[in-house]
Every structure is written in structure tokens, then in C-alpha cells.
Amino acid sequence: MAKVQFIKSADVKPWLAELAKEHRVFAPSYDGEALLFRPFDPEQEIVLDRAATMPPKKTIFPQSEKLVDFTYSKDPENLSRIKIDAKANLPEGSTVVFGSRPCDARGFTMFDRVYLSDKNPDIYYQARRKNTLFITLACRTIENTCFCNWVDSDPCDPTGSDVLAIPVNDGYLLESVSEQGEKLLNSKLLADGSSRRAEAEKICQEIAGSINNTKDLTLAPEKLLAVFDNMEFWEEVSAKCLSCGACTYLCPSCYCFNITDETTGMKGKRLRSWDNCMSAQFTMEASGHNPRPTKAHRLKNRVGHKFSYYPTIHGGVISCCGCGRCIKSCPAGIDIREIVLKAIDFVPAAVEE
Amino acid sequence: MTKNIYLPEMATIQEVIRETHNIMTFRVTLNNPEAMKNFSFKPGQVGQVSSFGTGEATFVINSPPTRMDYLQFSVMRTGEVTSKLHSLKAGDQIGVRAPLGNSFPYEDMKGKDIVFVGGGIGMAPLRTLLLYMLDNRGDYGKITLLYGARSPVDMAYSYELQDWLGRDDLDTHLTIDAPYEGWEHKVGLIPNVLLDIAPSSENSVAITCGPPIMIKFTLQALEKLGFKDEQIVTTLEKRMKCGVGICGRCNIGTSYVCMDGPVFTRAQLRQLPNEL
Numbered sequence: 001m002a003k004v005q006f007i008k009s010a011d012v013k014p015w016l017a018e019l020a021k022e023h024r025v026f027a028p029s030y031d032g033e034a035l036l037f038r039p040f041d042p043e044q045e046i047v048l049d050r051a052a053t054m055p056p057k058k059t060i061f062p063q064s065e066k067l068v069d070f071t072y073s074k075d076p077e078n079l080s081r082i083k084i085d086a087k088a089n090l091p092e093g094s095t096v097v098f099g100s101r102p103c104d105a106r107g108f109t110m111f112d113r114v115y116l117s118d119k120n121p122d123i124y125y126q127a128r129r130k131n132t133l134f135i136t137l138a139c140r141t142i143e144n145t146c147f148c149n150w151v152d153s154d155p156c157d158p159t160g161s162d163v164l165a166i167p168v169n170d171g172y173l174l175e176s177v178s179e180q181g182e183k184l185l186n187s188k189l190l191a192d193g194s195s196r197r198a199e200a201e202k203i204c205q206e207i208a209g210s211i212n213n214t215k216d217l218t219l220a221p222e223k224l225l226a227v228f229d230n231m232e233f234w235e236e237v238s239a240k241c242l243s244c245g246a247c248t249y250l251c252p253s254c255y256c257f258n259i260t261d262e263t264t265g266m267k268g269k270r271l272r273s274w275d276n277c278m279s280a281q282f283t284m285e286a287s288g289h290n291p292r293p294t295k296a297h298r299l300k301n302r303v304g305h306k307f308s309y310y311p312t313i314h315g316g317v318i319s320c321c322g323c324g325r326c327i328k329s330c331p332a333g334i335d336i337r338e339i340v341l342k343a344i345d346f347v348p349a350a351v352e353e
Numbered sequence: 354m355t356k357n358i359y360l361p362e363m364a365t366i367q368e369v370i371r372e373t374h375n376i377m378t379f380r381v382t383l384n385n386p387e388a389m390k391n392f393s394f395k396p397g398q399v400g401q402v403s404s405f406g407t408g409e410a411t412f413v414i415n416s417p418p419t420r421m422d423y424l425q426f427s428v429m430r431t432g433e434v435t436s437k438l439h440s441l442k443a444g445d446q447i448g449v450r451a452p453l454g455n456s457f458p459y460e461d462m463k464g465k466d467i468v469f470v471g472g473g474i475g476m477a478p479l480r481t482l483l484l485y486m487l488d489n490r491g492d493y494g495k496i497t498l499l500y501g502a503r504s505p506v507d508m509a510y511s512y513e514l515q516d517w518l519g520r521d522d523l524d525t526h527l528t529i530d531a532p533y534e535g536w537e538h539k540v541g542l543i544p545n546v547l548l549d550i551a552p553s554s555e556n557s558v559a560i561t562c563g564p565p566i567m568i569k570f571t572l573q574a575l576e577k578l579g580f581k582d583e584q585i586v587t588t589l590e591k592r593m594k595c596g597v598g599i600c601g602r603c604n605i606g607t608s609y610v611c612m613d614g615p616v617f618t619r620a621q622l623r624q625l626p627n628e629l
Contacts, residue, residue: 067359070405084405084446088360120358120597225606228626256601259359259594263406270405272359275600283602285592286410286432289565291605291628301604301628309607 003176005185006193007165012172015189016040016098023096023133026059028052037097048099048137048167055104055252055323056097060128061111061274065091067124067259068270090123094131096184103148103323105134105160107252110310110319114255124272133180136161137172138204142211145324147337149214153322156204166200173200215341217307217318223344224308233346234296237339240332241295245276247326247336253306253319256282277302299339307340358597361403361448362388367423368443372509373502375430376474377439380416380423381447393452394418396459396481397588397616400451401596402426402438410434411593413478413615414451419488424449427477427509453596454615457482457560457586466494468552470571472501472543472563476509478588478615479562490522497552501528501543501567505536526550544570547578554579560586565629572619582620589615589629605629 007015017040019025025040028047035047037056068086075081108129115125139146139155148154158164162181165172173193176182227233248254258275261268275282278298284290292298310319320336327335363384370378379402383389394414401409410432416425430439441447459482467486471479479498486493498517502508508527517525528539528546539546543563552559559580561571568587575585591603591610598612606626608614617625 068361072405078444081444082446084363084448086361086363086405086448088357114599117598120599121355122359122599123355123357124359126355225626228606228628255599257594258600259409261406261408268406270359275602277601283592285590286435291591297628304606305601305604309604312607 003182003185004193004197005174005190006168006171006196007174007190008171011189012098013042013046015187016046017042018187018189019096019098019184023094025096025098026056027098037100040098046099050141051101051139051143051323051325052099052104053325053329054250055107055325056100056134057107057252059095059097060108060132061125061255064271064273065124066269067272070268070270072266072268090127091131092127094133095128096133096135098135098137100134100136100161101139101323102136102153102155102157102159102161102164103146103321104252105136106148106153106157106321107160107323109160110253110317110321111255113314113317133162133178133184134160135163135165135174135181135184138164138166138207140167140203140207142207143324143328144212145327146211146322147215147324148322149208149211150217150337151318151320151322154204155207155211166203168196168199168203173197175200215337217340217344219344220318220340221308221311223346224304224340226348227343227346228300228304230346230348231296233343234300235294237334237342238294238296238299240334241278241299242332243278243280243295243298244331245278246329246331247334248276248278248302249274250325250329252321252323252325277305299334303336303339303343306336358450358595361401361409361450364424364447364449366441366443366445366447369441370512372427372511373507376427376509377430378415378425378427378509379438379441379447380425381449382423383449384446389421392421392424395452395456396485397455397457397478398452399454399596399611399615400424400426400449401453401593402428402434403448403450404434404437404441405446405448407437408434409448409450409594410438411453411590411596411611413481413588415477415480417481417485417488419485424451427474429474450596454611455613457588457616458618459485462486462558463492464494464556466553466555466557467496468557468559469496469498469500470543470547470559470561470563470575471499472567472571473503473507474509475561475563475567476500477562479560480510482560487520487523494556495524496522497524497526497550499526499528499543499547499550501530501546501563503530504533505529542570543567544574547571547574551578554581554584558584558586562588582623583618585619587617587619587622589617591615 603610
């Protein structure tokens with residue numbers, strides 16, 4: 001049985017201050033014009049009335065992280081020889097993310113299927129994932145770029161979260177989703193919220209009703225494959241693309257990375273950094289050959305991966321959480337929803353006899 | 354403790370062989386004797402070889418699992434990592450993450466005639482399987498090898514070719530693109546020479562690897578010789594980083610070359626979207 005607590009709006013900051021004694025706490029606050037998940041600072045205003053510009057992706061998957069430390073040293077037995085020691089350090093400590101949206105938290109479930117496979121678990125991701133808790137804020141306002149309802153989610157979806165916070169009139173109803181989340185709800189600042197449950201449920205229903213009509217994407221996997229060789233289709237939908245990669249960096253479910261080495265003197269590190277499949281370098285081979293030579297090929301792979309390949313591999317789950325950041329932040333105004341719908345509706349020209 | 358898929362095993366280069374002006378072969382052993390003793394792999398599997406400070410690149414293990422004194426990688430100098438590897442010498446330290454990927458279906462090939470068609474550095478993966486089969490000679494039927502390069506000086510493994518030519522349990526054909534003084538073997542492009550040799554497709558499997566243009570015409574030649582898609586095996590290359598299906602750059606549709614490959618039959622390749 002989930003634990004249900006209530007917190008007054010004014011007590012949110014003191015509660016986060018309490019949590020910050022034990023965990024690294026991230027909450028959305030403005031950095032210039034960008035609303036970002038930043039380390040909790042009591043002096044900063046926490047902004048909860050809109051979705052953050054960037055999802056809290058880096059709390060579990062840092063923009064750049066060290067995989068291996070290596071050091072060179074002279075071999076004392078043979079001075080012309082360089083010895084190399086390579087070590088890995090796993091991330092430690094626990095993190096609480098406050099104010100993530102259902103789409104943000106659900107994005108990590110797309111990562112989980114790939115990063116936490118039985119065969120090859122990624123232990124850096126694993127270490128952060130199990131020690132990062134999400135207090136997710138249900139959405140009270142829906143933007144015209146939102147489409148979580150198209151991808152089997154809704155504005156009160158607790159999937160991937162540890163606590164779901166539903167904004168009610170004078171505060172938030174806090175429902176534990178996981179056992180770890182339940183432990184976060186023991187503060188004296190919280191009161192039993194059972195009596196407010198009906199109110200919260202009504203709010204969730206109202207919001208779900210206000211989101212734009214859902215679309216059936218069941219056919220997306222096969223329809224996207226059907227237009228794979230139709231480069232005219234892909235050239236048209238990618239014509240405006242600048243290959244800037246904003247869509248990938250802002251996406252809660254984009255998980256591709258690069259691995260690079262850096263050295264200074266006798267020390268070095270191997271880094272894993274976010275990569276961008278919209279860049280020509282992404283698949284460029286040393287020979288000069290590129291299997292995805294144009295932006296049309298690259299956009300095809302990005303849309304194809306999310307709405308066709310990933311669902312085919314992972315039991316039908318679309319690797320998109322419907323947050324709409326790629327639409328909102330695309331400098332050229334490309335709308336991934338339109339591309340998917342266009343592929344679903346595409347009818348090949350009749351072959352003339 | 355779960356294995357760290359990104360942390361390479363440290364290894365020592367035991368021997369460096371200069372094969373051609375741009376190909377070098379490295380024979381390496383893992384520094385941890387336990388890891389070396391327990392290392393097991395199948396022909397066709399690859400490894401990520403690291404020069405710490407420069408990076409990693411993918412190479413097939415081209416020594417067979419039947420000869421475990423060392424692991425062998427042949428490296429064609431093409432980019433940053435391969436140039437750095439070419440500067441290394443015996444005693445130098447590298448990192449190895451291996452084995453990765455699938456392998457040649459060598460169990461299914463038992464009892465069949467085998468036709469190897471290798472072009473240039475594409476001979477490396479074939480070498481693994483060829484030596485494995487020679488070490489288990491009784492399991493396989495007639496083995497034919499066609500190995501081609503631009504010229505004699507572009508031909509890797511030149512030091513073992515005499516042995517291969519001399520064996521009566523291996524039908525070896527060497528070819529170069531254009532006449533060359535002192536060359537005693539065939540002259541002509543691989544697909545044409547293949548049609549001249551005309552190995553039978555009956556109860557046979559053809560395994561081919563080489564530059565894309567050679568593969569393209571070799572597949573056509575094999576088709577003329579009656580080889581069905583299921584009888585043709587090749588091994589692919591893609592830019593890879595993680596090697597374990599996570600980093601997201603080597604996929605062709607739903608298939609990850611690093612995990613589901615690098616070895617594919619032609620029949621499997623036809624099922625994939627066209628993005629080689």
C-alpha cells in the first residue's frame with residue numbers, strides 16, 4: 001500500500017533542505033533563461049509551474065563522465081618501457097531529483113532496457129540509477145507540444161518515479177511509488193494525505209482530459225520500415241534540419257554516447273559523453289565511408305530507432321516519452337509527431353502498368 | 354562483482370609483424386595470467402584494442418582459438434588509433450576488450466566444402482576460421498582459398514602463404530590485380546578469378562570478406578556459381594564504440610553489428626534495411 005502524505009507549498013523548500021542533508025538534491029531553477037535541474041540551493045527560487053528546458057538526464061547519465069583513469073609510469077626494470085595502469089571508479093552517493101515530470105522519469109525506463117541488460121549491464125549507469133530517486137510532479141498544464149498520451153503515458157504517470165507529487169490547491173499530495181520513495185516521506189513537515197486523495201484523482205482526470213487527442217501509433221514500426229528506402233520521403237521531412245542535435249541532447253530517452261581519451265602529462269582519462277546521431281561524424285568510418293551520409297539518412301535513423309527499431313526489440317515500447325522538447329527547441333520547427341504520422345499514412349504511388 | 358564492460362584487460366605486445374606498407378600484425382598476451390588462461394572465444398569474434406590516450410578501435414582476433422599462445426590482431430593504418438598502434442613495438446602496453454560479437458557458424462559448416470574468398474585486409478577474419486579448420490581438418494570437406502590483393506607487396510601473411518600453397522588438404526589460389534615482375538600466381542580481379550576456379554556450390558559454404566566493391570562483385574560471382582544466400586557468409590565493419598549494443602551507432606535497423614554481427618549470412622543481410 002502506497003504511503004500518501006500531504007505537504008503545504010510553503011514547506012517544499014524546508015523539506016528539500018532536510019533531504020539535502022542525506023542526498024544530493026536537484027530541483028528546477030532558472031540559469032539565465034534556461035530552466036534546469038540544478039543542485040538545491042535554498043536561496044534559489046524553485047520553479048514548478050512549467051516543464052524544465054532540459055530533462056534531468058544528467059543526474060543519472062552525465063553529459064560527460066569518466067569511465068577509466070589511466071596513468072603511465074616508467075617500468076623500473078626497463079626504463080625504456082612505459083607501464084600503464086587503468087582503473088575504474090564507480091559513482092557513489094545518493095541523489096534525489098525533485099520536480100521531474102512523468103515524461104522525464106519515464107525516459108529512464110527506456111535507458112533501463114538497454115543499460116541494465118542481463119548480458120552486459122553498464123555498471124556506471126547501474127550505480128547511479130539505483131541511488132537516484134525521483135519525486136515526480138504531475139502536470140497541471142499541458143503544452144501544445146506535449147504528447148505523452150500518444151506513447152502510453154499520461155500527466156500523472158508514476159512509471160519510473162519513486163514518489164508522485166500531485167499539485168492540489170494549497171500544496172502537493174505525495175504518493176510513494178517505490179519502497180525507496182516511501183522512505184523519503186517520513187518528514188515531520190508532511191501530514192497524512194489520505195483525505196486529499198479524491199481531490200488529487202479528480203485533478204489527474206481533468207488534466208488527462210485536457211490533453212490533445214491521442215493517435216494510434218501501433219503501425220509505426222512497420223510503416224517506418226516500409227518507407228526506409230524512400231529517400232524522397234526522408235529528404236522532404238529532413239529538408240529544414242540543421243543537424244544541430246538539440247533534439248538529441250534535450251531528449252529524456254536519447255542514450256547514445258561517444259568514448260574519447262584525454263591525457264595530461266603522465267595521466268589520462270577515458271570519457272563517455274553524450275553523442276548526437278544527427279551529426280555526420282556519428283557513423284563516419286576512418287576510411288571515409290559513412291553508412292548514413294546525409295541528414296535524411298540520419299533523421300531516418302533517429303525516428304526509426306525511437307518508433308520502429310526500439311519497439312521491435314523491446315516488446316512494443318516506443319522509445320519516446322512524448323515530452324515534446326525536440327519539437328519546442330528545434331530551431332527549424334521540425335515536429336517528430338508529423339513525421340511519424342506521415343509515415344503511418346504514407347501510401348506508395350501506384351505502379352503504372 | 355559485475356564485470357565492467359568498459360574496462361580493458363591490460364595486455365603486452367609480444368611481437369609486431371610488418372605485413373605490408375600499411376598493415377601491421379600484433380601478437381599480444383593479457384598481463385593477467387589467469388585472464389589469459391581462461392580467455393575463450395570463437396572464430397569471427399572481435400575485440401576493442403586500446404591505445405590509452407588515443408582511443409579504441411575494433412579488430413577481429415585473427416589467430417584461432419586452437420592456438421592460444423597469443424591473440425593476434427592485424428591493423429591497417431587508416432585513422433588516429435590505427436596510426437598510434439602502428440608506432441608501438443614489442444613490450445608496449447595496450448588494452449583489450451574481447452571477445453565481442455558473434456562468430457562464424459563453424460559448427461554448421463561441418464561436413465561441408467568450404468570456399469574462402471578474401472581481399473586485402475579482409476583476409477584477417479578468414480585467417481582465424483581457416484586455421485581453426487586446418488586444426489580440425491577432419492571435420493570439413495574440401496577447403497578452397499582464394500586470396501587477392503592489389504599487388505604482391507600488399508599481401509599480408511606472405512610468410513605463411515608458401516605453407517598454404519604446399520598443403521595437399523588446402524586448395525590455395527593467390528591473385529593480384531595487375532601483372533608484377535616475379536609473380537608466379539594468378540593475375541586478375543578476385544570475382545573473375547573466382548569464376549575461373551569455379552568451386553562447386555554443392556554442399557558448400559562460401560565465406561568472403563574484403564573491400565565493399567570486391568564484396569559486391571564477389572557476391573555476384575558466387576551467385577553465378579550457384580551459391581544460395583544461405584550458403585554465403587560475410588563479416589561486416591561499422592564504427593563502434595561500446596561494442597556491447599549500447600552506444601547506438603552500429604545498428605542497421607534493429608540489428609547491432611557489434612552484438613548481432615559482425616558475421617551475417619547473405620540471407621540475413623537481405624532481411625536488414627539497406628544501410629551498409
